[in-house]
Amino acid sequence: MPEVTTPYVTGTPCWTDLMAQDQQAALDFYRDLFGWQGQIGPAEFGGYAVCRLNGKAAAGIGPAMAPDGMPESPTVWTSYLATTDARATQEAIVSAGGTLLVPVMDVGGLGRMLVAADPQGAVFGVWQAVDFHGAGVVNEPGALIWNELHTDDIGAATAFYGEAFGIEVVPVEGDGHYWELKVGGRAVGGASLLDNDPPGTPAHWLCYFAVDDVDSAADAVVKHNGTLLVAPFDMAAGRMAVVADPQGAPFAMIKIGPR
Missing domain, CATH: 3.10.180.10 (2,3-Dihydroxybiphenyl 1,2-Dioxygenase, domain 1)
Structure with missing residues (x-):
């Protein structure tokens, strides 16, 4: 199994997740398609589910949530790029002409994240690992x-x-x-x-x-x-x-x- 046990190098895609209107239906669909095991997570993480393939983290599926007064976001998979300093990367993104969509935020003790769009509008996430590095399995059937x-x-x-x-x-x-x-x-x-x-x-x-x-x-x-x-x-x-x-x-x- 192509396992990942060390932090990803800055700029490397390290995680992907989906915010679904029907989270349970999405969990069921990808379980049947890829063999992922995942369940709706704790309330303090917004119900976010880490789906696992043979016990290793493969991808995330969470419930779609729109801020008050904002339209629902499209249902898409988001690619996350690794960094060792989310705050510095956020500043670099803005300086380079990107658009900040979700500012840097802590995700418990797991890490820090942000979401941005490049100057052409392509949306991506950024992940700074603390206790969670990202995908623990890649490059095999069912994995990113x-x-x-x-x-x-x-x-x-x-x-x-x-x-x-x-x-x-x-x-x-x-x-x-x-x-x-x-x-x-x-x-x-x-x-x-x-x-x-x-x-x-x-x-x-x-x-x-x-x-x-x-x-x-x-x-x-x-x-x-x-x-x-x-x-x-x-x-x-x-x-x-x-x-x-x-x-x-x-x-x-x-x-x-x-x-």
């Missing part, structure tokens, strides 16, 4: 395997994420439409132009979860009242599909091919 930025301005994204997190945005050799996000020379995610998305799609981060069989997993999503957004297809890294859960949250599933 990739995080991908979809943007209409690679140059602006390069400048922003470089200034705020020290992330390098590097073109993939031989592919003029895809970039790798690198931290310390190691690929930790990808970036794609919005030209590859349906017209009108806003800038966003897309989470990928690994599966054993993309076609059967996509069928299972549809049978459980989810939506097939991009049918399974073969690409350079393997076979993938893009779907939305029954509450509308998009995500990708992938089976990495032989290397």
Whole structure:
């Protein structure tokens, strides 16, 4: 099992979570799809559930809550980037032209978090670990395997994420439409132009979860009242599909091919 037992390096995607209108329905859906075990959490954490795969933290699912007078947020998966100093990262995000959506806050003794949007509008979270590092299992079926930025301005994204997190945005050799996000020379995610998305799609981060069989997993999503957004297809890294859960949250599933 690809377990993670040490803190993530700053700029590395370290966690993902979903704020669902029907939290229990979301917990049931992802249990059936990925084998996650999770239950509604304690009131002091807003009922937030840490879902586990084989006993290791895989992702979070919480209840959607809108501040008084504010519209409900869309149901989406949020990618969190690691930092060792959330306060300093918050200042760097604002200085680089990002927008602060949820200021730095303590999450019990687990860590500190904030939520922001980059200059193109892609929303992401930031996590400073204390007792909780983030995903304890990655890169295996049922776990998070990739995080991908979809943007209409690679140059602006390069400048922003470089200034705020020290992330390098590097073109993939031989592919003029895809970039790798690198931290310390190691690929930790990808970036794609919005030209590859349906017209009108806003800038966003897309989470990928690994599966054993993309076609059967996509069928299972549809049978459980989810939506097939991009049918399974073969690409350079393997076979993938893009779907939305029954509450509308998009995500990708992938089976990495032989290397």
